[in-house]
Amino acid sequence: MAVDLAGAADGTLASRAAEGDERAFEVLLRRHLGLMTAYATRLTSSRADASDAVQEASLVIWRELPQLQAPDAVRGWMMRIVSRKAYDLIRSRRLADDVDELEVPSTSGAVDDPERVAASTDAMGALRSALDRLPAKQREVWTLREVGGESYADIAETTGTSVTAVRGLLARARETLTREMEAWR
Amino acid sequence: MSDDPTAPDHPTAAEPSAADELEVVDDGPISMERLSDYLDAGREPYDPEIEADPSALAQLAALTRLRAMTASIVAADAAAEPAPDPSWIAGVMSRVRLESRAGREIPLASSDPRSTLHITEGAVRALIREAGDSVPGAVVISCGIVGDVAEPGAVVRVEVAISALFGTAVQELADEVRRAVLDDLGRQTELVVEALDVTVRDVHQLDTDGGPR
Amino acid sequence: MSDRDDAPGREPLTDAELSLLAAELGALAAGCAGVLRVQARPGFGSLVREAIGGLSAVVGGGSGESDGGADPSSTAAAVASGRPVPLVGVAVSAAETRVTLDIAVGDDVSGPAVAREVAARLLDRVAAEPLPPASVDVRIVGIS
Numbered sequence: 397m398a399v400d401l402a403g404a405a406d407g408t409l410a411s412r413a414a415e416g417d418e419r420a421f422e423v424l425l426r427r428h429l430g431l432m433t434a435y436a437t438r439l440t441s442s443r444a445d446a447s448d449a450v451q452e453a454s455l456v457i458w459r460e461l462p463q464l465q466a467p468d469a470v471r472g473w474m475m476r477i478v479s480r481k482a483y484d485l486i487r488s489r490r491l492a493d494d495v496d497e498l499e500v501p502s503t504s505g506a507v508d509d510p511e512r513v514a515a516s517t518d519a520m521g522a523l524r525s526a527l528d529r530l531p532a533k534q535r536e537v538w539t540l541r542e543v544g545g546e547s548y549a550d551i552a553e554t555t556g557t558s559v560t561a562v563r564g565l566l567a568r569a570r571e572t573l574t575r576e577m578e579a580w581r
Numbered sequence: 582m583s584d585d586p587t588a589p590d591h592p593t594a595a596e597p598s599a600a601d602e603l604e605v606v607d608d609g610p611i612s613m614e615r616l617s618d619y620l621d622a623g624r625e626p627y628d629p630e631i632e633a634d635p636s637a638l639a640q641l642a643a644l645t646r647l648r649a650m651t652a653s654i655v656a657a658d659a660a661a662e663p664a665p666d667p668s669w670i671a672g673v674m675s676r677v678r679l680e681s682r683a684g685r686e687i688p689l690a691s692s693d694p695r696s697t698l699h700i701t702e703g704a705v706r707a708l709i710r711e712a713g714d715s716v717p718g719a720v721v722i723s724c725g726i727v728g729d730v731a732e733p734g735a736v737v738r739v740e741v742a743i744s745a746l747f748g749t750a751v752q753e754l755a756d757e758v759r760r761a762v763l764d765d766l767g768r769q770t771e772l773v774v775e776a777l778d779v780t781v782r783d784v785h786q787l788d789t790d791g792g793p794r
Numbered sequence: 795m796s797d798r799d800d801a802p803g804r805e806p807l808t809d810a811e812l813s814l815l816a817a818e819l820g821a822l823a824a825g826c827a828g829v830l831r832v833q834a835r836p837g838f839g840s841l842v843r844e845a846i847g848g849l850s851a852v853v854g855g856g857s858g859e860s861d862g863g864a865d866p867s868s869t870a871a872a873v874a875s876g877r878p879v880p881l882v883g884v885a886v887s888a889a890e891t892r893v894t895l896d897i898a899v900g901d902d903v904s905g906p907a908v909a910r911e912v913a914a915r916l917l918d919r920v921a922a923e924p925l926p927p928a929s930v931d932v933r934i935v936g937i938s
């Protein structure tokens with residue numbers, strides 16, 4: 397009977413998967429699938445697109461795991477690949493629709509859940525509403541940083557701007573959000 | 582118009598307002614960016630200017646609350662995701678299986694010159710993993726074969742890194758893993774193993790489901 | 795294929811018959827004690843064309859998903875035989891018949907012994923056909 401990997405550490409699963417253990421890969425994938433899908437959904441504003449992005453990301457993750465130097469940091473590394481694939485999808489849609497500006501869709505993340513979107517009766521609902529009201533660029537950077545855990549350098553590269561601009565956008569988003577959350581309190 | 586919130590022409594450059602202690606004075610020294618970085622660094626090293634400024638401290642407190650709320654939202658979103666369709670996972674795994682990591686081909690002896698026989702490095706690694714995993718209290722983290730495996734009869738070194746269940750006697754566990762791995766390698770391969778290093782790289786506990794954590 | 799008629803020592807088996815033989819070899823291998831699974835060698839078609847010159851027939855080697863596409867002559871032969879592309883690959887030149895396959899074995903047996911047995915059985919079977927001298931390439935890709 398094979399050892400139960402369901403509780404194994406991320407680093408263990410990543411090392412084993414990098415060396416070819418498909419079972420360990422599946423455990424790792426299932427463990428972070430919710431977070432990855434929620435992230436992709438926020439970025440693409442579409443459940444179908446999010447599912448495609450995460451599926452493509454899963455294959456890239458399998459392929460590139462042997463190159464991951466720090467197996468313990470696999471979660472953040474996987475999130476980076478998810479955002480890469482989400483943006484690929486957004487860009488290809490943009491090319492197809494002939495839209496000039498890369499518009500990251502407006503979403504609080506609760507795409508299919510009107511209950512969650514409407515609720516301002518609790519703090520979390522208040523934060524979701526506040527996020528919805530942020531300018532698109534600020535929300536985009538906020539999502540990449542706070543949900544994806546990505547570095548300023550990676551965010552700058554993804555959004556085609558500078559680290560300085562990213563820090564500025566994030567600072568403004570935080571100012572607005574802290575002000576609105578404190579006002580709500 | 583500058584993107585820099587500390588620039589004087591920046592749209593959020595605040596007018597001083599005594600009533601609202603949360604108003605961030607962007608043309609002053611303590612910007613939101615600086616406070617965020619400070620919080621990120623765990624408020625280390627201690628910054629006397631920030632720590633002595635009531636407005637900055639209030640902002641830090643608000644930032645901390647925002648952070649906690651953000652983490653809750655992210656966790657809630659992740660948890661709210663429906664369980665994946667079994668066919669979705671199966672689809673990914675079948676594509677994964679097509680890209681198996683065979684690694685190097687390790688020759689097997691054959692008396693018949695018409696037969697060319699090999700075992701893949703990937704198969705041997707899987708064998709080592711299963712042998713190590715079979716020892717109670719051990720979970721293999723990583724394993725490798727060092728040496729020129731392509732040369733029949735060449736001498737190789739095998740390295741195995743394991744995680745040990747908290748509380749088990751580490752030396753005995755490593756020895757048991759070594760025996761189990763050597764046993765299986767002897768039965769299933771023709772590798773000449775001159776050394777087998779077992780390293781305990783991590784420690785785990787059983788989680789409530791009984792699996793290692 | 796018209797060039798087959800000009801090749802010296804051409805095999806009298808049609809591609810369809812060769813494809814059926816490959817399927818039978820797969821069944822023989824799967825029937826050996828200790829064999830859990832027979833698999834196609836990824837990239838069989840291109841590998842064998844690089845390794846052997848003057849090939850007159852290439853059949854089997856699976857549907858080629860992992861190397862980006864089925865070997866066209868394998869697919870054609872399978873269609874002609876009325877069966878799916880066999881897992882075992884068989885390549886024929888004037889001088890040799892090369893049989894190629896991957897297997898997974900059980901952990902309760904000796905992998906090398908199983909591989910030798912599979913090779914021997916397949917060689918025996920191919921020897922009964924009017925084909926150039928055969929060689930077998932067996933690779934163990936999994937143990938469980």
